[in-house]
Amino acid sequence: MNKRKIINDPVYGFISISSDLLYDLVDHPYFQRLRRIKQLGLADVVYPGALHTRFHHALGAMHLMGQALKALQEKGHMIWELEFEAAQAAILLHDLGHGPFSHVLESVMMPGVAHEDVTLVLMKDINRQMNGRLDIAIQMFNGTYPRRFFHQMISSQLDMDRMDYLKRDSFYTGVIEGSIGADRLIKMFDISGDQLVVEEKGLLSIENFLHARRLMYWQVYLHKTLLSAQAMLTQILFRARELTAAGHDLFATPDFARFLYEKYTLADFDSQPDLLSSFNALDDNDVWASVKGWRLHSDPVLSTLCKMLLNRQLFKIQFFNAEPGEEILGPLRAQLKQSGVGETQIPYFLIKGETTNSAYAKEQDPIRVKMKNGDLVDIADASDIPTIEALTKIVRKYYVCWGKNVSLRG
Amino acid sequence: MNKRKIINDPVYGFISISSDLLYDLVDHPYFQRLRRIKQLGLADVVYPGALHTRFHHALGAMHLMGQALKALQEKGHMIWELEFEAAQAAILLHDLGHGPFSHVLESVMMPGVAHEDVTLVLMKDINRQMNGRLDIAIQMFNGTYPRRFFHQMISSQLDMDRMDYLKRDSFYTGVIEGSIGADRLIKMFDISGDQLVVEEKGLLSIENFLHARRLMYWQVYLHKTLLSAQAMLTQILFRARELTAAGHDLFATPDFARFLYEKYTLADFDSQPDLLSSFNALDDNDVWASVKGWRLHSDPVLSTLCKMLLNRQLFKIQFFNAEPGEEILGPLRAQLKQSGVGETQIPYFLIKGETTNSAYAKEQDPIRVKMKNGDLVDIADASDIPTIEALTKIVRKYYVCWGKNVSLRG
Amino acid sequence: MNKRKIINDPVYGFISISSDLLYDLVDHPYFQRLRRIKQLGLADVVYPGALHTRFHHALGAMHLMGQALKALQEKGHMIWELEFEAAQAAILLHDLGHGPFSHVLESVMMPGVAHEDVTLVLMKDINRQMNGRLDIAIQMFNGTYPRRFFHQMISSQLDMDRMDYLKRDSFYTGVIEGSIGADRLIKMFDISGDQLVVEEKGLLSIENFLHARRLMYWQVYLHKTLLSAQAMLTQILFRARELTAAGHDLFATPDFARFLYEKYTLADFDSQPDLLSSFNALDDNDVWASVKGWRLHSDPVLSTLCKMLLNRQLFKIQFFNAEPGEEILGPLRAQLKQSGVGETQIPYFLIKGETTNSAYAKEQDPIRVKMKNGDLVDIADASDIPTIEALTKIVRKYYVCWGKNVSLRG
C-alpha cells in the first residue's frame, strides 16, 4: 500500500507526508487525538476563525521542517535521509503532551508538569510500540543528538514550531499584521559549526518575525477578552474540584472524571501505566461537555460561571501597569456583594492576574546571524538600529477581571 | 453603550455588526450556540482546516447581505433602513435550526423535520422575547414579505447563504478551485419587478459560481471519505438508540440523553415547551463526548464503531454508477462474517447509500439574467454555450462502505 | 561564482533558478528583452494591474515545470537531470519569438510568421553561442525528443505555458474567477506510455481549468474594450506603413524603423543575419514612443488615432452574433462622414472584426485521463456530465468598432 499522502492546507496549499514512518505517526491514535484539541483554546471568543487544531499545526510544522532541510541541502549541507525523517517526526510529535485548553487545565490538574515532559513520555511510548524507529527523533527532541541544529529547528527562538504557529494563528485569526515571511526566513537558514544560523541578508526578515510575534502576543494570545475567558474556565475547574473534594457528585465524561478527582505529577505516568491512556483520551469535548453539564448543577457558583462562559457573557477585565491594590479591588468586591455574591464566593468572580511578554530573550539560546565576513553575531547586536534591543524588554501587565453583571440572588 | 462591533474574519477581513438589533441577536444564547456547531460536520477527516462554525458562516452571510444591499442602493434602488436591518437579521439567523452534525443527527433523531422549520420556531421565540423586533425579518425569511428579492437573497439558488458557504468552505478546506468571485457577483445584482436579477455582464461569473458549486459538492460535501465517516456516525447513533430502546444504560451528556431516548416531530416543539431549550443545548461536544464515552461500552458493535471513528480508522468506500447488487455485497458480507461480525451486526458494518447532485435546478426559482435589451432570461438560456444546461443534469452515484479491517472476535 | 538565484514572485512566492545553464539563459540579452514586453499587450486599458511581462511569465512556467517534474519523479518516473534542465530551459525560452504587442504587430509587420517559428530560430542561435547546451531543449520544444510527455508539458492543451499564464493573468488582472488550482493539477499528473496523463481524481480540477480558461478568454483576452484598443493600434500601424510607403517621413525609434518600411518572412531571418538582432531590439517602448511621436504628425488620421489611444479615448465597440451588414455599417459610415472623415479615411475609423474561442479542442492532442481501471480516456468522455462537451463548442462573435466622437474637421 502506498502510504504517501497529500493533505490540503489553506496555509501552505498542500502538505506532503513523505515517508511510511511519518504516515504511521499521523495515523497513531495519540496523534489523531490532536484533531480534537484546538491550538488556541478559547481564542475563538475573540477571533471566531481561530478553531485550528494542534493536529493541523503539527502537520504544518513538519512541512516547514521539510522545506527548511531541503534549503539547507541545496546549500550543500549533507543531511541523511534518516535524519531528515527523524527531524520531521520529532516536530510532528512535539505537541503530543498538550491536554485540552492546555495552560488552563494543566495549571489546575497537573500543576508543575511541563507539557514537553509529557510529550517525551508519549514519544517514548510510541517508540516502544514501533521498536525504536523514533530513536533519533527522540534524541533530536531532547537535545542529545550531536548535530545541534536539528534540536534548534525543533525548539529554539527560531524553530519550526514558532514559525508555523505564528503563520497559522495569524491566518486563522485574521490578524494579518502577524503574518511572517516563513518562506524567505527558511531560505536564509544556514549551518555554522553545527549551529543553526541566519544569513545576514535575512536580518530584516528576523526583525519582522520578532515584531510579528510581539504583535500576536498582545493582539491574540494575551488579548483581554481571552484572558477573561481563561480566568473564567480556570475558576470553573477550581470550583468543580472543590465540589468533588467536598463529596458532591458532578457530571463528567468518563475520561475527564479521573482528572477532576486527582492531581497528577510526571512521576505518576511511570507508576500508573493506565494514566497514559486516560491522558490520551482527553480532549476539548470533555471540557465543553462537562461545562455544559455543570450549567445545570445546583451549586450557584458553578452553574453561573458555566452559563456565562457558554453564552459568552464574559467577565469585564482591565489592565494596569502596577499591581492593583484595594483602591481597585475594594469597590468591585462591594459591588459583587450587592449582587448577592457571598464572601467565600467572591474569589470565583473577582480575579487578579498578571502577564508578561518579551519578544526576544537575549539570555536564552540566541538567534545567530552569520555576517558577510563570517562572524556569528547575536541578532540583537547585528541590527543597525536598536529595535531588537527594544524587543528584549520584558513587558509586564496586571489585570483584574470580575463578573460585572453577575447575580446570585435567588 | 456602543454596540457597534467589528469582528476579524480571515475570509472578508472584517465583518461589521452595524446595529443594536444585530448586536443583540449575535449575543443571544441561541446564536452563541452556533459557535459550537461546525459548518461541515465531519469534513475535517478529509480537510483538517474545515473547522469553521455555523456562527462564523452566519456572520459572513450577514456581511454579504450588507454588501449586496449597498450595491443595490448605489444602483438607485430604495431600501429602507428597517428593511436593510431585517434582511441582515434574517440571514444571520437562517441556520438557527441546525443541530450538530445536522444531516446525520436529524435523520436519526428528528426524521422528517426540516431545519428551516426549526429555524422559524426559534426566530419566532426570539421575536417574542424581543417584542416583535423580528417581524419583518421573519416575513422575509418565510417569503411573505411583499418585496420578493429580499427572500431570494436569503434563500434561492443565488442567495447569500450559498455565496458565503461556498467561499468559506473553499477557504477553510483549501480547495481553492471552489472559490467564487462573490464581490463581483454582488456588484452584478439588480432588481427587476421586485425580483433579484443579474446583469448580463455577470453571466460568466454565475457560470463560474455554478461550476464552483458542482466542484465543491464532489470534492468536499460528497467526498468519499466524508460519506464514509458520516455513515459510521449514523450507525453509531442507530446502535445507541437500539441499545437504549432495549433498556441498556448508556453514557450521554444531559442535553443529548433526551434525544437518544425519543424521536421528535416539529409539532413537539409546540406541545413540549422545554424541547426548545433542550434543542438549544445541543452541540458538537455532546456528540463527541458521547462517542468517546461509548468507546468503552460493553456492546462490541458500539464500542468498535466509536473507537474506529475516533482514531480515524474509517470504512472503506466505493462508488458505483448503478445500484450495487449481491455480486458486490455478497463477498463483503462473507468477509465481515469471517472477521467475527454476526448476522444481525452486519448492517452496522456494511452500508449501501446513494447520493445525487445537480449544480443548477432549472425547475426551481431560476437565476434570472437581465439582458442588455431588458429581457429577463433564465441563466440556462442566456449562456452562449450549453454549459449551464449541462449543469442541470442530476448526477446520481451509489456507494457501498464497509469495515474492512474490523474484527469483532474476542 | 554561485549562479543559483531566488526571485520574488507574487504568484508563487519564490522562483528558484536551479542550474548554471538556466542562470545563463535568464541572463542572455534575448531573454532580458522579454522584461520589456508585456504579456497582455494593451490589456491594461481594462485591467490596470495587467502589466506583467513575458519575462515573468517565462520564469513562472519554468517554475511550474520544475514542480511538475518533481511530482512525476515522486511517483517513481525516472527523469534524468539533463532532461529536467532541458525541459525547464525549453519552457523558459518558449516565448522568445514574441514581438511587442504580439498579435497586433505581427499581423502588420510579419504576416504569416508564427512566433513559435521565430522562437526556434532564436533558440538555435543561442544554442550555437552555447555550443550545443540546448540540443535536448530544442528537441523537446519542436517535438522530436523521444519521450513525448516533455513536449506535451511545453506545448499542449495542458502545458505549463497555459497553467502559468492563466494563473498569472488572473492574478494581475484581479479576475479571481479565472484562478486555477495549478498545484493540485500538477500533483495529478502521471505518465502512461510516454504520454502525459492526468489521474482520474484530477478530473474536476481539469474541468475547473477549462472553465477558467473560457472565462479568461471572454473576460480578459477578448474583452470588448481591449479588442477596441487593439483595433486602433492595428490601424495606427497600417496608416504609418501607408505613409512611409508613400514617401512620408515618420519619426520612429531606430529599432522600429526597419519594420515600418519592410514586411518580413521567416526565410528573411536566414538570408539577412542582422534581422535577428533588429528583432531582438524591439520591445513595447518602441511602439509607444512611436505612437507618442506620431500624435504630432501632420497626417490627421495618424495623429488623431495616436492621440485617442494615448488618452484612452477608445473606439466604441459592439458585438454581434451574425456578421453585421450594411444596416449596421451604413449609419456609422454616415455619422463618420458628418464628422469630417473622408471616404478613404473611413476604414481607419470603422473596423469590422470577428473573434472565436473554444475552451477545449477535441480534435487536437486531447487531454488524457487515466481512469482507476487503467484506461486512458479523452477528458471530454471522462466527465460524468456533458460540461466538457459543451466547452468544445466554438463560439464565434462579430464586432464593429468605430470612432464615435472623432472629429477630423479643421
Place this chain on the structure above:
Amino acid sequence: MNKRKIINDPVYGFISISSDLLYDLVDHPYFQRLRRIKQLGLADVVYPGALHTRFHHALGAMHLMGQALKALQEKGHMIWELEFEAAQAAILLHDLGHGPFSHVLESVMMPGVAHEDVTLVLMKDINRQMNGRLDIAIQMFNGTYPRRFFHQMISSQLDMDRMDYLKRDSFYTGVIEGSIGADRLIKMFDISGDQLVVEEKGLLSIENFLHARRLMYWQVYLHKTLLSAQAMLTQILFRARELTAAGHDLFATPDFARFLYEKYTLADFDSQPDLLSSFNALDDNDVWASVKGWRLHSDPVLSTLCKMLLNRQLFKIQFFNAEPGEEILGPLRAQLKQSGVGETQIPYFLIKGETTNSAYAKEQDPIRVKMKNGDLVDIADASDIPTIEALTKIVRKYYVCWGKNVSLRG
C-alpha cells in the same frame, strides 16, 4: 451617461469611481499619462513583478481615502459630500507632478524642483479647465483647508499615499513582510480637534506599519541592485546632456529632447506655457526608447552604459558604514583604467553615493494616539517598549558602485 465605474484591482478587489468629477479626473490626459509611469521606476531589475504604475497607485489611494472617510462618518463625524469628493480628488491627483523615473530624472533635468510643486501647477491647470471644481481639493492638498485632518490624510506620516504604496509595493514585489493591515488601521482612525488621530487600540497596528515601512525601504526602495541601476541611469542622462551640450547629435523622442537640452525651474512653468504640455507628454517610454537608441551611439561611454543597463549587466555595488575613502576608491579606479576607461570617463563608471532612512520622524507632524483617557500622545511616547523610539534613528549608509566588467578597449 452613467459615469460610475468599477475597476478591478488585485490589491483591494474592486475600486469604485463614485462621482462624475472623479470620473472626469481619471479620464483627463494628465492623469492617463500616469498609466505609463511605473511607481517604482527601475525596481523590476530586482523584483520582476514591480511594474505597477502611478495610475494604479493613485486609484488605490483614492479608494483608501473613501474607506477612511466612511469609517470616520460611522464614528459620527460629519463630512460633507463635497468634502468627501474633494479629498478623494486631491489624493487621486497627488502624484501628477511626477515625471518618469522620478528621482533619477528630476535630479538631472529639473534639479531643485519638488514634484509636489509641479503637482500643484497641474492641479491648478485642470481646475481652470474645469471652472473651479477642484477649489476645495487644492486647498486640502496645499494645507489651507480649515479642517486639518483632510490634509493629514493626503500628506503626513500616516496618509493614504503611504498606506497604498506600502501595500501595493509589497504586493507587486512579493515582499510579503512589508504588508500592512490597512483595513484595520483605517478603522482605528478618529478625529480630535480637527486633527487626525489613532485610537489607542490601534497602537500595535501603527508599530507594524512603521516596521513594514522600514523593511520596505531597505528591502526594496534602497535595495543595492536598484541603487546600482539608478546610478547607471543617472550617469547615462548626465552623459547624454554633456554630449548635447557639446553639440553632438543625439536620438531622442520628440517629447524628451526638450528636457535633454535644457534645465528647467518651477518658474519656467509660468513663463513658458507650453512647458506644461511637454512635461505631460513625458513617460517611461521616452526614457527607454532613448536609452535603446543611444546604445548605438558612437560615444563609447554612452553606448556602453546603455547596453549594460538594457541587458541588466549592472554595476557592482558595496555598502559602507562610513564614507569610503581612497583606500576603497583608489584600487577601483586603477582597475577601471586597466580596462581602458580614461581619466575623464571614470566618473561615469565609479560612483559614490549615500542614502539615509528613518522609519519615523519625530520632529515632523507626529502620529497622534488618542489614549483611552482622552489624552493625545505622540506614538513614540505611547508604546510600552522603546521600539518606535528606535525607529526614529536615522540610518545612513554609504555606497560605491562601479562597472566591474566594463571594457572600453576597442
